[in-house]
Amino acid sequence: MASSIVGEEIRAASPGVARRDWVGRLRRALRLRxxxxxRRASLQVRLVIAFLLVSLVPMLIAAQLTARxxxxxxxxxxxxxxxxxxxxxxxxxxxxxxEATGLARFVVDHTSMASQLATGAxxxxxxxxxxxxxxxxDLVTVYSPDRGIIYATQPIKNLQRLPLGSESRxxxxxxxxxxxxxxxxxxxxxxxxxPYFLIVGNWLDDKFMSNLxxxxxxxxxxxxxxxxxxxxxxxxxxxxxxxRALPQAVRDRLETGPALFYDRRALGGAYRAIYRAVPGGExxxxxxxxxxxxxxxxxAGWLSETNLFAIIFVIGLGLSVAAGLLLSRRLTRPLxxxxxxxxxxxxxxxxxxxEPQGNDEVADLATAFNRMAARLGDLHNL
Numbered sequence: 001m002a003s004s005i006v007g008e009e010i011r012a013a014s015p016g017v018a019r020r021d022w023v024g025r026l027r028r029a030l031r032l033r034x035x036x037x038x039r040r041a042s043l044q045v046r047l048v049i050a051f052l053l054v055s056l057v058p059m060l061i062a063a064q065l066t067a068r069x070x071x072x073x074x075x076x077x078x079x080x081x082x083x084x085x086x087x088x089x090x091x092x093x094x095x096x097x098x099e100a101t102g103l104a105r106f107v108v109d110h111t112s113m114a115s116q117l118a119t120g121a122x123x124x125x126x127x128x129x130x131x132x133x134x135x136x137x138d139l140v141t142v143y144s145p146d147r148g149i150i151y152a153t154q155p156i157k158n159l160q161r162l163p164l165g166s167e168s169r170x171x172x173x174x175x176x177x178x179x180x181x182x183x184x185x186x187x188x189x190x191x192x193x194x195p196y197f198l199i200v201g202n203w204l205d206d207k208f209m210s211n212l213x214x215x216x217x218x219x220x221x222x223x224x225x226x227x228x229x230x231x232x233x234x235x236x237x238x239x240x241x242x243x244r245a246l247p248q249a250v251r252d253r254l255e256t257g258p259a260l261f262y263d264r265r266a267l268g269g270a271y272r273a274i275y276r277a278v279p280g281g282e283x284x285x286x287x288x289x290x291x292x293x294x295x296x297x298x299x300a301g302w303l304s305e306t307n308l309f310a311i312i313f314v315i316g317l318g319l320s321v322a323a324g325l326l327l328s329r330r331l332t333r334p335l336x337x338x339x340x341x342x343x344x345x346x347x348x349x350x351x352x353x354x355e356p357q358g359n360d361e362v363a364d365l366a367t368a369f370n371r372m373a374a375r376l377g378d379l380h381n382l
Contacts, residue, residue: 047327047331048321048324048325051323052321052324055320059313059317059320062316063312063313066308067306070308075272078272081293082262082272082273082274082291085218085291086274087276089209089222090278092208093164093183096208097183097184099185100183100185100202101187103131103132103185104199107128107198109187113128114142114189115189115191117151118151118191118196137200138182138201138203139152139154139200139201139202139203140153140199140200144194144195147194150196155176156173156174156175159172159174162286163286164278164287170184170224170233171184171199172233180205181224182203182204183204184200184201205234206235206237208234216237216294217293218236219290219291219294220235220236220289221290222288223288223289225280225284225287230251230287230288246288246290250263250275251288254288255277255284255285259276259277259279259285260274260276261275263275270296273291274291275289276291334358335362337366338365338366338369340354341354341369341373342369353373354369
């Protein structure tokens, strides 16, 4: 009893000892709390998650709108390009027919070769034959409505005119075992009282427009009406994939609706294509032009609205994570400095100080911590 009273008196008479005991208890309490505290996700991770949650809905909306706009612009540009390509094909046929007509008219008006060929008394003059070869014409024939084919540079059996629009002419040439289609120019002349026609033409095949044949991703075709059906008479890519028949839905739409329409999933999704109806003097189209961009050869195959949305969303998600990491690191750096300072004081380093950064609440907390550390150091040294 007496020793206890004496001990209390000694501790009361020694305030430095009491303060050191209080500091020691505080240090042990901080260590114990650090050991017993449950492990949770760091503040930086929680800030990044919160940033993602806040930005997720706006990012989804922005990605959807961007994908829709980009996809619509892309589809419109493809449609315009294919429309111009179909016009180019039709204009090329008309232009070739006009050039052939001019050449045939020149031969009739400025030479006697046509009359000689009509009477069966001659062959092509060497100069004319060389000119036709240089210009790339494949067939020259003299035809009479009464007598049929009088002369031809190739062994043909029959000619059938295929009207195409208001200006162009195509001819189906029968060889007996097969047939071909040519773009031809015609010049009429008479020998005695008998009318004749000089026909000069070249084949409508993959060599007709070699610049289109070089572009393997682009296919241009010409379907011509044969009774109640349409048959393919020209293709810039004869080795293109199968399923080349003209769909019935396309025929019905062009026969009853507008003369031009764009199909982003033509022929089972193999093409983005333009279909153009070519009149033949009647209400129904005489031919249909198909211009398609192959989906498996170009970026057009995967550039859909869904794929664009996924790409834009992933990019936006990555940017959001990067921005969240930068912002959270900037916010948590001062707090980590404070945590390090607290751990240093718990370990007995009362000289530890934290440098305040900025003028916000975290900087005020760092200043207060430095004051506390200085006070604890003073109490420890007493």
